[in-house]
Amino acid sequence: MTDYPNSIISVQYHLSDSYTVPICNQRDSFYGVTGTPTTWFDGRIERVGAYQNDNQMYNWYESAMNTRLGVATDVTIDLEVNKVGAQTYRVTATVGVEPGGTAKTMVVHFLQVLDYYPSYSDNRYRNTARDHSEATISVGAGDSKSVDSADFLIDGADWDHKENVRFVVWAQETGSSAPREVYQAAVIDLPQPVEGDIDGDGDVDLGDLAIMLGAYGTCQGDPNYDPLADLSGDGCVDLVDLAVLLGNYGYGT
Ligand SMILES: [Ca+2]
Ligand SMILES: [Ca+2]
Known part of the structure; x- marks a missing residue:
């Protein structure tokens, strides 16, 4: 090899x-x-x-x-x-x-x-x-x-x-x-994987932010809840998750 x-x-x-x-x-x-x-x-x-x-x-x-x-x-x-x-x-x-x-x-x-x-x-x-x-x-x-x-x-x-x-x-x-x-x-x-790369394409950019904002403020069971956007895995998409995404924003772009 x-x-x-x-x-x-x-x-x-x-x-x-x-x-x-x-x-x-x-x-x-x-x-x-x-x-x-x-x-x-x-x-x-x-x-x-x-x-x-x-x-x-x-x-x-x-x-x-x-x-x-x-x-x-x-x-x-x-x-x-x-x-x-x-x-x-x-x-x-x-x-x-x-x-x-x-x-x-x-x-x-x-x-x-x-x-x-x-x-x-x-x-x-x-x-x-x-x-x-x-x-x-x-x-x-x-x-x-x-x-x-x-x-x-x-x-x-x-x-x-x-x-x-x-x-x-x-x-x-x-x-x-x-x-x-x-x-x-x-x-x-x-x-x-890098935290915040929600769509899994290797970067953290506007595409990922759009997905998070689409699910922002929801919790498990809500129609727009997206487990991929729940970076912390605590069942809700909130400021904690947004902060993680913004912390890595621009990665890989
Ligand atoms: Ca991405
Ligand atoms: Ca969360």
Whole structure:
């Protein structure tokens, strides 16, 4: 990942330990994992086990990666991530097939990962799987479609290390077991929240102030109450919340 920063996106699944989440077992089954570590490159090339020698290990993985880098793709992915709740985010992927490419049905996977987890002092733990959703779409040549992830609640260990939260999205050939081609992948970081950025676009500006003023003076249960504007989380949108927003006003603009 250090040597090929623009070529590799890796994700890591734990099996049979306390860091295992449902998508890990789903992928275990999909890939028919027989040993740990197992690595799959683009869902096509499998590497099971590990050398004791770091250079041998590196070369073994690098050759698989280079084989896959030599395969052209006609699929593109563009991502955006939007805040839809206090600690809840939705990823939108626009998946395209280039003109002259081949129309195809794909499974779009949205994986929320936490980098350097569970050990922040040990950089073996990269992009560890935490939450997942998927959608199946069909896209024609020269066309594109937008598809949303589930709404991911970022809490617990993830929120505590929100600077390490990112979303990895890939479009994969349909089917219940590997090998299945990964046509394209992309990654987007969690926008780092700043208090007052109500619309979640990374800044605190007039757009945010307008939302707050629209809910100003309301409490939970009132028709215009907006929990996103209730920055203090005490159930009312009032001077306390406005002061926080104004304190950060201009951030990121
Ligand atoms: Ca904003
Ligand atoms: Ca409040």
